[in-house]
Amino acid sequence: xxxxxxxxxxxxxxxxxxxxxxxxxxxxxxxxxxxxxxxxxxxxxxxxxxxxxxxxxxxxxxxxxxxxxxxxxxxxxxxxxxxxxxxxxxxxxxxxxxxxxxxxxxxxxxxxxxxxxxxxxxxxxxxxxxxxxxxxxxxxxxxxxxxxxxxxxxxxxxxxxxxxxxxxxxxxxxxxxxxxxxxxxxxxxxxxxxxxxxxxxxxxxxxxxxxxxxxxxxxxxxxxxxxxxx
Numbered sequence: 001x002x003x004x005x006x007x008x009x010x011x012x013x014x015x016x017x018x019x020x021x022x023x024x025x026x027x028x029x030x031x032x033x034x035x036x037x038x039x040x041x042x043x044x045x046x047x048x049x050x051x052x053x054x055x056x057x058x059x060x061x062x063x064x065x066x067x068x069x070x071x072x073x074x075x076x077x078x079x080x081x082x083x084x085x086x087x088x089x090x091x092x093x094x095x096x097x098x099x100x101x102x103x104x105x106x107x108x109x110x111x112x113x114x115x116x117x118x119x120x121x122x123x124x125x126x127x128x129x130x131x132x133x134x135x136x137x138x139x140x141x142x143x144x145x146x147x148x149x150x151x152x153x154x155x156x157x158x159x160x161x162x163x164x165x166x167x168x169x170x171x172x173x174x175x176x177x178x179x180x181x182x183x184x185x186x187x188x189x190x191x192x193x194x195x196x197x198x199x200x201x202x203x204x205x206x207x208x209x210x211x212x213x214x215x216x217x218x219x220x221x222x223x224x225x226x227x228x229x230x
Contacts, residue, residue, distance in 0.1 A: 004033030004075065004228075007065065010055040016064070023065035026072055033073040033105065035230075036061050038080060040116045059092050066100035074100050077194045077230060078109035078176040082130060083120045086137040086154050087161070094142070094165045102166030107194045107228070108135070109176040128181060129153075135173065135189050142170035174228060183207055187214025192226030204229065 005026050008018045023034055036058035042048060062074040074096070079089070097104040110127040111117060117124045133151045140149045141161050149156040165171055174192040177183060178199065186193050193211055195204060212222035 002032035004035055004073075005031050007034045007036045007061060009036045009058060009061045010039070010051050011053070014054070014056055019061060019065055020068050023072070024068050027069040031072060033075050034062070034065065034069075035075040035077045035228075037077055038109075040083070040113075041119060043115045046115075059096055062104075063096050063099055066096065066103070069100075069103075071103075073103045073105055075105035075174075075228070076107045077228065078107035078174075080111040080116070081108045081134040082111050082117065082122050082127060086134050086149075087141060087156055090138055090141040090161070093171065094163060097165040097167055097171050098163065102171075104165070104167070104171040105174060105228075106171045107174045107176060108190075110182070128185060131175075132185060132189060135175075138173070139170065172226065174226065178207070180210065183210045184214040187211040187216075187220070187222070187225075188218040191224070192228065194228040195230055197230040199229070201229070 005022065008014045008022055026034055037055070038058050039052045039055040042053050058076045058079060062076065066074060081089070093104060093106055108131070110131050111124070114124060130153050133153050137149045137151065137154045137156065141147050141156065142165055146158060147156055147161045148158040172191045174194050175182075175186045175190040176194045176196065177186060178196055183193070187210070193208070195207070199207075208227055212225060215222040215225060
């Protein structure tokens with residue numbers, strides 16, 4: 001078991017000074033990882049909790065602390081795939097992997113906020129199939145010398161997309177989700193699972209078994225699979 005910390009990216013203590021202090025001390029003390037999360041907005045007529053009232057962008061925050069650290073891994077738990085075109089997210093994440101010298105752990109989510117989907121102009125329908133295609137497109141961008149991808153939701157014309165990430169073939173690609181369909185999808189296409197911060201730890205072993213059995217059914221070796229428990 002390896003222990004990581006949350007980078008202060010939300011609330012009144014999420015200042016550049018706090019981020020830098022937590023990141024450098026965690027790096028010095030031997031913690032395995034630092035994690036940031038994503039929220040685009042907070043609705044006026046609902047209360048998601050104090051942690052979501054003011055949140056920095058996770059990619060920008062991790063890129064900032066990458067320059068003050070040298071060893072600790074930098075993770076996103078999670079960034080919402082439907083809020084991006086794959087080519088845009090791939091470029092930003094590649095840059096983060098490069099400036100951190102290959103320390104990025106990517107966590108992808110499907111999104112749950114109707115208000116955020118409205119703000120980015122994307123439908124909440126068919127999030128599962130959209131996520132599977134998003135992951136396939138990311139992998140194509142990161143592994144093909146000449147990239148070309150054509151799907152139902154996303155297209156990349158025949159292109160050179162450089163540079164590539166430091167980590168080969170691409171940064172560890174973890175996914176969030178708790179429903180049975182999401183866990184089976186993770187076993188089929190991802191390198192690991194990131195649990196919700198509200199996951200019931202008395203039932204988490206069942207979720208992990210479901211993911212691993214899905215991986216085996218897809219012809220994948222579940223042994224290297226990672227689980228990140230928030």
